[in-house]
């Protein structure tokens with residue numbers, strides 16, 4: 001039966017044959033999708049400040065009304081304050097923190113999506129020890145918090161359509177469709193491939209499937225670096241675990257993954273290789289997920305009963321912590337204490353690790369697995385310009 005775009009269904013043995021009976025080029029696509037150009041991402045002393053009032057003439061009169069006739073004065077708000085960390089190929093870095101702690105802003109900074117003129121971004125961002133190039137940007141996938149999927153298309157149509165639009169013309173139409181099919185099965189979407197996406201008015205796929213379609217959408221370009229903003233929001237813990245396990249399997253193919261997450265379960269937390277805990281734009285912890293509890297215990301903060309490490313880290317980032325034997329009045333300002341501990345104990349080590357030169361992969365053009373090779377053209381949905389200065 002012809003599918004979307006006139007694709008013929010596979011033969012019973014799962015392989016495809018061209019009209020002359022020979023195996024066609026799609027047979028090599030799964031292995032092509034599996035290969036990946038390794039990217040080590042380092043970010044050092046990233047700061048982001050915005051002016052929050054009276055910075056432009058637009059809306060100035062309404063601001064005057066809201067301020068009871070007085071002219072609003074300029075105020076600078078620091079959203080990210082000296083954030084340092086790194087993530088290597090085959091690793092998943094989770095950015096944890098309460099709402100408003102700066103997770104999305106940091107992810108946008110790492111992907112080069114913070115717009116010029118909207119704020120002051122400083123610090124350094126390195127991909128494979130160098131300032132990120134356009135090639136790195138092309139190999140970066142970004143999954144936003146709110147998806148932008150067309151509700152009337154089926155899952156399969158969505159991916160095939162995107163594949164035809166986004167992949168370079170060096171691939172044939174058949175190959176592009178085959179890439180969509182490979183990604184579809186890789187993300188466990190085969191069961192719902194003929195269900196429409198839907199929205200709040202039209203019933204369609206489930207929330208978990210929807211998140212996976214958004215990830216599949218970015219996977220079409222076979223990104224080496226995948227950045228995801230809250231991919232598990234709105235999912236139950238089983239669906240969230242399934243989705244993060246899929247991300248884990250992508251890291252095993254050499255991809256570098258950075259994701260923000262609100263409330264991971266302990267099972268999900270165990271899947272993270274490293275963790276960055278943010279509180280009001282400042283780092284409280286950067287390091288292995290498995291070592292976080294030990295670190296906080298050493299600085300004097302430990303839970304009074306066994307609990308999900310992610311819950312404990314979020315409590316700390318919110319400044320909520322019961323200290324045994326310490327009265328309410330004597331209790332130190334938890335956040336200030338943790339920031340000070342990070343700055344003295346961890347920050348120098350994290351910086352030293354970032355300063356170390358990591359192996360640089362062979363020339364980009366040797367990378368055959370990318371659909372966005374030096375020679376090929378890749379129509380990335382976003383114009384990714386990395387704006388951090390070195």
Ligand SMILES: Nc1ncnc2c1ncn2[C@@H]1O[C@H](COP(=O)(O)OP(=O)(O)OP(=O)(O)O)[C@@H](O)[C@H]1O
Pocket residue numbers: 050052077079097098099100101102103104105106118119262
């Ligand atoms: N351009 C901007 N102008 C003013 N304030 C901003 C701007 N961008 C972000 N902020 C503020 O910076 C803080 C961090 O925002 P961000 O979206 O990064 O937080 P978050 O940790 O991702 O939150 P959530 O988990 O709720 O998505 C928030 O208080 C937000 O209101």
